[in-house]
Amino acid sequence: MKKMYTLPELENMLTCRGEEENRLYSEAKRVKNENIGNNVYLRGLIEISNICTKDCYYCGIRKSNTETARYTLSDNEIIEAADFAYTHHFGSIVLQGGERSDKEFVNRITRLLREIKKNSNNELGITLSLGEQTEDTYKRWKDAGAHRYLLRIETSNPELYAKIHPNNPLHSHSTRLKCLESLQHCGYQTGTGVMIGLPFQTITDLANDLLFLQSMDIDMVGMGPYLEHHATPLYEYRHLLLPLQERLRLSIHMVAALRLLMPDINIAATTALQAIDPAGREKALEIGANVVMPNITPTTNRTLYKLYENKPGTHEGAAESMRKLEESIFKSGCKVAYGTWGDSRHFQSR
Numbered sequence: 001m002k003k004m005y006t007l008p009e010l011e012n013m014l015t016c017r018g019e020e021e022n023r024l025y026s027e028a029k030r031v032k033n034e035n036i037g038n039n040v041y042l043r044g045l046i047e048i049s050n051i052c053t054k055d056c057y058y059c060g061i062r063k064s065n066t067e068t069a070r071y072t073l074s075d076n077e078i079i080e081a082a083d084f085a086y087t088h089h090f091g092s093i094v095l096q097g098g099e100r101s102d103k104e105f106v107n108r109i110t111r112l113l114r115e116i117k118k119n120s121n122n123e124l125g126i127t128l129s130l131g132e133q134t135e136d137t138y139k140r141w142k143d144a145g146a147h148r149y150l151l152r153i154e155t156s157n158p159e160l161y162a163k164i165h166p167n168n169p170l171h172s173h174s175t176r177l178k179c180l181e182s183l184q185h186c187g188y189q190t191g192t193g194v195m196i197g198l199p200f201q202t203i204t205d206l207a208n209d210l211l212f213l214q215s216m217d218i219d220m221v222g223m224g225p226y227l228e229h230h231a232t233p234l235y236e237y238r239h240l241l242l243p244l245q246e247r248l249r250l251s252i253h254m255v256a257a258l259r260l261l262m263p264d265i266n267i268a269a270t271t272a273l274q275a276i277d278p279a280g281r282e283k284a285l286e287i288g289a290n291v292v293m294p295n296i297t298p299t300t301n302r303t304l305y306k307l308y309e310n311k312p313g314t315h316e317g318a319a320e321s322m323r324k325l326e327e328s329i330f331k332s333g334c335k336v337a338y339g340t341w342g343d344s345r346h347f348q349s350r
């Protein structure tokens, strides 16, 4: 299933225009439909807390941002949100939150996983997106019922990684890589991804990111445009950024190119695409993505989970966003597959 492309070929895919761009899109669409069909899988996203021990220069919920009120959902709120996903036949949920690794937190997640699995008769699939942890923690959470894990590498270039993170051992590129390997070792379906259009990032960096995803034999990818947040250190470099529409276009090209490289993985149409253009996610689904993560965090806390500004859907109720979502998936020529975990074919065929 592995298709090889050279770095110059990938760079060209990311920058092509006109006829070539149309060919890239139609080829990616064909490869997707041939390999995995037009099903779109839902993961109900529950943003459990915006408390974070990390201080990433790009992120609105970084530890040093004192402008953000901090929240943590109660056990009940998390369990009720999971129940909403279960009764609405989403098939799976994602528990995402700021990074913490204290004992109390690790134990709490373990307990919640068991409870959610029990409440759903083991039917609900659970993905975690809770940052860097020890292999022992990853194992415990897997034993308690999680089976997929998302940890973005953010960029595969260690030098660029160093520019967008503080220079301390908490923010090391090699630790992040080791975590991804631990996750694969523990048997998780492992997802990673990058931000697209970061200051200092080149087209070659992004082409290398694509080769990195392929060489890691990753099962799922979530990647989207970098969006500046005023209360972060990287905001200072906003004059270096591509215009928003160009960042969106580059992100769509990344999705299409990745689909050509990895025909049977799960690729998410991310919220950050939608933040630039209301139809951004649709476009990604049309040309290569097959996963959407509707936000099912209780609305009172949703406005506080701001990784970047103008985050869409922060004021809507669940029913309203579901209706909109169904409509946009339909418009992109795909259909929602309810009541299934929607594992990546790539993982299944291992």
Ligand code: 5AD
Pocket: 058, 059, 060, 152, 154, 194, 195, 224, 225, 226, 227, 228, 229, 272, 307, 308
């Ligand atoms: N713009 C876009 N994506 C961001 N993330 C964090 N901050 C931003 C931002 N300003 C992404 C990171 C992280 C994920 C949870 O959100 O890639 O891994």
